[in-house]
Amino acid sequence: MTALPAPKVQSPPRRRLSPAERERDIVAGAVAFFAEHGFDGATRDLARRLGITQPLLYRYFPGKDALLDRVYQEVLGDAAFVARPHVGMGVTKAAADAAALVSALDDGSDVEAALAAFEARRLSFGRAVVQRARHLGAYMQAQILDADERARAERHRRPEAVMSETAVATGIAA
Structure with missing residues (x-):
């Protein structure tokens, strides 16, 4: 067969x-x-x-x-953009997030649309806060960074320079 x-x-x-x-x-x-x-x-x-x-x-x-x-x-979710402690942005970011959420919900749209509007308003700021955290924290690992990051890290070796960028939203390009 x-x-x-x-x-x-x-x-x-x-x-x-x-x-x-x-x-x-x-x-x-x-x-x-x-x-x-x-x-x-x-x-x-x-x-x-x-x-x-x-x-x-x-x-x-x-x-x-x-x-x-x-x-x-x-x-x-949004926890991905929780500011690291050395940035000191936790309360600042939380307050701005709350205000943006209230504003999005007050626009009269449904919850899903309001959450999408909130995300559109706050996502770039969250990313910018994380980038700020990376820049401020770079001085801790300057030996393994590229030349540009080493230069930024050198700028943050002075406590005054770190403090001038801690817990402030000024200069965060969102």
Whole structure:
């Protein structure tokens, strides 16, 4: 008896995703990937797992840091933008976030729209606070940074320079 050839299984045609759907898929896949491999996991391996090319991944996220920021935001929500203690922005940021949320809710839109408006107003500020924290904290690890960061770290070696940028929103480009 001769065996019959196995029937060919055709996978359904892939639907082209909208940019928003593709971004959501990338973020969801990145959350799972980094949970499994840690933050040292290679974006090349992530792209392969997602069935996309690495250049497509970088079209949505210009670098691994941008992707990781989005993963933090996805997993932690606004807690991803809690100011580190040496920035002294916790209360300042919390008060401004509360005012922005009240304003968004007062606009009369539904809760989902209000939260989207709040996020649009506060997300860039949260990122800027984190960047400020990185700059102020750079003096602690100046030996491993690039020349630009070493120069910023040198500027913050004096306590007066650190204090002039602690617990103030002035100069945070959001």
